[in-house]
Amino acid sequence: MRSALVIVGLHLFAQMFLWAQDPEEVFARANGFYQQNKFAEAREAYESLVRNGYESGALYYNLGNAWYRTGNVAQAILSYERGVRLAPNDDDLQHNLQLANLMTTDRIEPAPRLFVWDYWDGFKGAFSATTILWTTYVFFLLLFASLNLFVVGRSYAVRKSAVIFAGSAGLLFFFFLVVCVNRISDLARDDQAIVVTEIAIVKNSPDAKSTDAFVLHSGVKVQITDRVSEWVKIRLADGKVGWMEGSAAEVI
Amino acid sequence: MRHLWIVLMAAVAFGWAPLLAQEAVFEASVSRNPVSAGEQFELSFALTNAGIGGGKNLRTPDFSSFSILSGPNQSTSMQFINGSVSSSVTYSYVLQPKDVGKFTIAAASVEAGGKTLTTEPIVVEVIKGSLGTPKKQPTVANDLNVQIGENLFLKAVVDKVHVIRGEQINLTFKLYMRVSVQNYSIDQNPTLIGFWSEEAENPRNVSLTTETINGKQYRVGVIRRLALFPTQSGTLEISPMEVQTVVQVQDKRLYDPFESFFRDPFGRTVNYKVRSEPLRITVDPLPAGAPLSFKGAVGRLAMSAKVDKQTTKTNEPISLKVTIAGTGNIKVLESPPVEFPVDFESYSPKVAENISRQGDVISGNKTFEYLLIPRYPGNKTIKPIVFSYFDLDKREYVSLSSPQIDLVVEQVAPGVGGSLVAVASREGVQMLSQDIRFIKVAGVALSRRGEQSYASPLFIGMVLLPVVGLVGALLFVRRREGELRDVAGYRNKRALRVAREGLKKARQLLGSDDKTLLFYTEVSGAIWKYLGDKLGIQQAEMSVERALGQIQARGVNGGLAGSLQSLLEECEMAKFAPTSLEGAAKQKTYDEAERIIVELERVLRSK
Numbered sequence: 097m098r099s100a101l102v103i104v105g106l107h108l109f110a111q112m113f114l115w116a117q118d119p120e121e122v123f124a125r126a127n128g129f130y131q132q133n134k135f136a137e138a139r140e141a142y143e144s145l146v147r148n149g150y151e152s153g154a155l156y157y158n159l160g161n162a163w164y165r166t167g168n169v170a171q172a173i174l175s176y177e178r179g180v181r182l183a184p185n186d187d188d189l190q191h192n193l194q195l196a197n198l199m200t201t202d203r204i205e206p207a208p209r210l211f212v213w214d215y216w217d218g219f220k221g222a223f224s225a226t227t228i229l230w231t232t233y234v235f236f237l238l239l240f241a242s243l244n245l246f247v248v249g250r251s252y253a254v255r256k257s258a259v260i261f262a263g264s265a266g267l268l269f270f271f272f273l274v275v276c277v278n279r280i281s282d283l284a285r286d287d288q289a290i291v292v293t294e295i296a297i298v299k300n301s302p303d304a305k306s307t308d309a310f311v312l313h314s315g316v317k318v319q320i321t322d323r324v325s326e327w328v329k330i331r332l333a334d335g336k337v338g339w340m341e342g343s344a345a346e347v348i
Numbered sequence: 349m350r351h352l353w354i355v356l357m358a359a360v361a362f363g364w365a366p367l368l369a370q371e372a373v374f375e376a377s378v379s380r381n382p383v384s385a386g387e388q389f390e391l392s393f394a395l396t397n398a399g400i401g402g403g404k405n406l407r408t409p410d411f412s413s414f415s416i417l418s419g420p421n422q423s424t425s426m427q428f429i430n431g432s433v434s435s436s437v438t439y440s441y442v443l444q445p446k447d448v449g450k451f452t453i454a455a456a457s458v459e460a461g462g463k464t465l466t467t468e469p470i471v472v473e474v475i476k477g478s479l480g481t482p483k484k485q486p487t488v489a490n491d492l493n494v495q496i497g498e499n500l501f502l503k504a505v506v507d508k509v510h511v512i513r514g515e516q517i518n519l520t521f522k523l524y525m526r527v528s529v530q531n532y533s534i535d536q537n538p539t540l541i542g543f544w545s546e547e548a549e550n551p552r553n554v555s556l557t558t559e560t561i562n563g564k565q566y567r568v569g570v571i572r573r574l575a576l577f578p579t580q581s582g583t584l585e586i587s588p589m590e591v592q593t594v595v596q597v598q599d600k601r602l603y604d605p606f607e608s609f610f611r612d613p614f615g616r617t618v619n620y621k622v623r624s625e626p627l628r629i630t631v632d633p634l635p636a637g638a639p640l641s642f643k644g645a646v647g648r649l650a651m652s653a654k655v656d657k658q659t660t661k662t663n664e665p666i667s668l669k670v671t672i673a674g675t676g677n678i679k680v681l682e683s684p685p686v687e688f689p690v691d692f693e694s695y696s697p698k699v700a701e702n703i704s705r706q707g708d709v710i711s712g713n714k715t716f717e718y719l720l721i722p723r724y725p726g727n728k729t730i731k732p733i734v735f736s737y738f739d740l741d742k743r744e745y746v747s748l749s750s751p752q753i754d755l756v757v758e759q760v761a762p763g764v765g766g767s768l769v770a771v772a773s774r775e776g777v778q779m780l781s782q783d784i785r786f787i788k789v790a791g792v793a794l795s796r797r798g799e800q801s802y803a804s805p806l807f808i809g810m811v812l813l814p815v816v817g818l819v820g821a822l823l824f825v826r827r828r829e830g831e832l833r834d835v836a837g838y839r840n841k842r843a844l845r846v847a848r849e850g851l852k853k854a855r856q857l858l859g860s861d862d863k864t865l866l867f868y869t870e871v872s873g874a875i876w877k878y879l880g881d882k883l884g885i886q887q888a889e890m891s892v893e894r895a896l897g898q899i900q901a902r903g904v905n906g907g908l909a910g911s912l913q914s915l916l917e918e919c920e921m922a923k924f925a926p927t928s929l930e931g932a933a934k935q936k937t938y939d940e941a942e943r944i945i946v947e948l949e950r951v952l953r954s955k
Contacts, residue, residue, distance in 0.1 A: 119794050127789050151797045154788040161787050192784040229802055233810065240814030247821045280802065295691050295724045311690040 119150050123158075130158065135165040153183025160192060169199045170314035174290040177317065177348045181283055184221025200315035206333035225279050232276045235269035289328075289345035291316045296345070298338035302327030309338035318345055372398045374458055374465035382473035385448050388417060392440040393467060398460040403437060409454035409469075414443040445474040496620055498564070499526035502591055504538070504624035506576075507708075512632045513581045514646025514677050515740055518548070518708055519574040521589055521624060524559070524566040528596040530617060532571065536590035538624075542580045542631075544680055548573035548705050575710045577646075577677040581633035588623045595620045634738055639747050641684060645737035647676015651684070653733050653750035662760045666720045668753070670697075670733060673713035676740075678703055683716040684735040689728035689755070693721040725759040843881035844949050850874025851942055858934055865923060867934055871941050872919035875912075878945055882952050892916055904951050912944050 126141030139162035145155055156179030163172035176193040183189060223231075242265055246258035291312050299306040302324045312318070312332075321337075322329035328342045372395065379390035391411075395403045408420065419441030426435045445451065450473050457466045500523075507518045523532065554569035571591065578584060596617050634646070649672055656667045672681055678701060688694045695718070703712035722728065730753040739746045831838050854870035857863045880887050883898045896909050918937060 120792075123792060123794065124789075127787060130787050145794065149797045150794040152792060152794050154792040155794060158787040161784055164784050188785045188788070195782065195784055233807075236811065237814055240818055243818055244814075244821045247818070247825055295726075297690055308690050 119145055119148070123155065126162075127158065130162060130165075133165075135162050138162045139166060151178075151182065153179045153186055153189060155179075156182065157186070157189050157192070160189075160196070164192070164196060169196050170290060170292045172196045173200070173315045173317070174292065174346055174348060177288070177290060181348065183224075184217070197315065201313035202316050204316065204333050207335050220275055220279055220282075225276075225283060228272065228276045228279055232269065232272040235265055235272055238265035239269045286347050287320045288348045289318050289320055289330075290348060291318060291345045293344045296340050298330065298336075298340045300338060302329070302339040306339070310336060312340070312344075317348075320345075320347070372396065372460045372463070372465060374403070374456075374460070374467055376453065376456060376467035376470055378453075378470055378472060381470075382475050383445055384475050385445060388442055388444050389472075390440055391419075391443055391453065391470075392438050393456050393458070394436050394438045395458055395460060395465070396436040397434055398437060398458075403458035403460045403465075405457075405459045406439060407457045408439070408441075409456055411441070411443060411453070413447065413451040414445050417442040417444055419443075445472070448474050448476045450474070496527055496595060496597065500524065500529065500593065500595060500620065500622060502571075502589065502622040502624045504586060504589065504627050506586075506627060506629065509628070510630045510632070511578060512646070512738075512740070513578050513634050514644060514680075514738065515578070516647075516676070516710060517576040517578070517629060519545075519576055519586065519627075520570055521572040521591075523554075523569045523571050523591065523593075523622070524561070525569065526564060526566055529593050530596055531594040533592050534572070534589065535592045535621065536588075538589045539587045540574075540576060542578060542582075542584040543576040543586075544579050544677060546575040546577070546679065546703065546705065546710050548575050548708075548710075575705070576629075577680065577710075578629065578631040579644075579680065581631045584629045584631055586627040586629065588626050590621060590623050593620050593622060594618075635743075635745075637745065638738075639734075639736045639745055641734045641747060642736040642738070642745060643682040643684075645672070645676060645681050645735070647674055647678075647737060647740060649674035649676055649735075649737045649748070651733070651735045651748045651750060653686075653730075653753065655730075655753055655755065658754065659756045659758070660722060661758045662722055662725055664722070664760075666722065666755065668718040668720060668730065670716045670718070670735075670750070671713055672715075672735060673711075675709045675711040676737065678710065678712045678714050681714045684733050686718060686733050687731040688718075688720060689722070689730065691722070691724045692728070693723060695719045722755070722757040725757045728755045728757055729753065730755065839881035839884065843878050844945070846881060847874045847878035847945050850877060851938070851945070854938060854941075858931070858938060864934065868919045868922040868937070871937060872916060872923075875916065875919075875941060875945065878948070882948070899948065899952070902952060904948065908944065908947050908951070911940065912948070915940050915944060 122141055122145055126138045126145070129135070129138035129141060139159065142155060142159035142162055146159065156175050160172045160175035160179060163169075163175055173193065173196045176189055176196060179186070179189045180193060220228075239262055242258050242262035246255055246262060249255045249258055291314050294314050296312045296314075298309045298312055300309045316332070318330040318332060320328045321331050323342065324339075326342050327339050328345065329337065329339050330345070331337050374393065374395045376391070376393050379392075380387075381389075383389050393406070393408070406420075420439045421441075423438045423440070424435065425438070426433060450471055453470045453472060455466045455469050457464055459465075503522045503524060505520045505522060507520075508515070511517055523529070554571055556567045556569050559566050559568045572589070576586075594617050651670065651672050653668065653670045655669075660666050668686070670684060670686065672678070672684075683697055683699070686694075697716035697718045699714065699716055701712060701714040703710060732752050733750045734747055735749075736745055736747040738744070831841070850870055851874050854867050854874065857867040857870060876887065876890060879885070879895045879899070880890055883895065883902075885894065885898070892913060896913060899912070900906070900909050915937065922937075
């Protein structure tokens, strides 16, 4: 009993101690644990960063690795997916996520989609959200500058070139605005989840007595399409639909 | 050739009795008509009195409706009646009809005595059913029919002719005997379309009973028993069964003492075939309102379901046995649907059946054994198994339900769960040999979650800035356009600048003596223009008096107005007598003009 108290106390102390420090230092400390194969400690340290509101693609990537090394593939996938949100084109993230997905029980063939969307995702993910935001802003400025020129300008030549300039700047601004809004809404979306319980029984309706539709195992990515009390309606990549308890999956 | 010899010998023997050609006749005949289906009959074409040459070029019709069992067979006969000879040649065929109905045997033709003779077509009627046993050896069979006839027959007996679908019918074949049957064998089994049949216990030694029919006492032996279960509704037929018997007969042909000497004193044995009559069974469909779980079981049945163990470990198989026992159509029973816990791996059941044929009713049991492999730990339940059948006693559907089976699945060893067993695709296998990549250590920027740069006041300000700029530009342009439209105000505002520009030109002319006239023109022009702009008066309507009056009305004092008047007059003078003025005078005029404009501007603007 006393030893348990001591452990709890030490733990709390460690927490406080950690937070007396700068997040970069905590991150470096966690990396150190990882390199010494103390994966559970590393995971705890990465998690404390996340709990305290820090995030980055690399942090989620490292946390995913720590989960993977401690044998929890579902949590690793969840973490990697969160990382992919922030850094969509990170090669290491993609590789580890793919590998972790191979470790799951369920094989879900995603429904085929148009290749154009792959290009779109590739472009969207090629830059950080901030870069896209500033690019959009630059085109916004150019658009307004040329609009000003058009309004103020007195000679025909000036006004004509201002129109051409405003047109092209406007098109680019609109394109980047769409990319930007899309990207930011991707970051904010909460309709994707990973099954975290070892087994999740998907029912045909949000009722425990309902007939079973199919079974999912941990690590599967699902799309949440509806919520009724503690039940969520899910859709799989291959188009299967059913209801499961919301606690069985964690939103990315 | 041989025939010719016979004819010649006959001619020699009976003296040259004229081989007088009587009229040649060619006739067709059949041994029996009508014929029953499958029965053989003989078709003969007889040519009588054809003379020595006989017939040539026999053309027989087409027998495609019949199968030819033998033929053509040729036979010749001769008759001497009252010294006259008649000869006949017969061509015969043994035929068997292929089908039931009326068939025409078309005309046959032959050439005899230089003429072509044809027969009449014969219509052969083929009837379904038996007209008696087929006669392979007509004479013997006829004889046997007489002898055996009603003394030996086979009878098919059913206990019910009107049943419900799936209800058992007992079919019994009985041999009725008044002759001594030494042996029998089943030649042709009845065809039982629409039934599932189960052979009942058939004793090897037939025990005989006695029955009296039409006053005759028969010994009766049950030679075969079948249990039938109709699998479809409607009228079903049980086709006849054929039994070949070996019968001992007393030969009654006693007219030949020589033959009877050699005869077996116990009679002789013959083969004799007996057939049962076909039977019809009316099968009613099952009543409506069958439960969902009903799959055709009829009878009186009971069900049990049990597992070999209720506690198991992951990946350790459990066996579930579902047994259905009772009387009825056990063999056609289908496995009742079992709802297994979803994460169980299950295989199609192993089916074993045990059918007892004792007594009149078929009873037994059927066992479905399922192998289940639990993959994940936890408390699992197998939901009640529902099995329905039609109860023949109650004449209603009965649903049986097994109790729910609870199972406990324990984890084999923690950490070695089934979830990490990767079933990878082909490209996945290659990847599996790889490991996850190492963590990112350097160049990591952590950001606070929820801090969105697009939502900061600075960014919003930056977005608003160009918008405000554009609004400003629009306002500026509108003002500029308004001023352009207000000419008077515009001129008023620009008056000083225009006057200054005029003075500037004049100043450039100060130094050059030859352009004195031009200098004064510029100075007066600048002043007039200024006054015109400032007072809103067109140049054409301008006069010194009007200008002076206006400026004094606007509060310009008399001194300034006087200076203006003298300056203007000076300029007029100079224009007409330019040479009289010195350079210093020009400078003075310029300074005066500048001073007056500045003074005027100060007074006129303040208004």
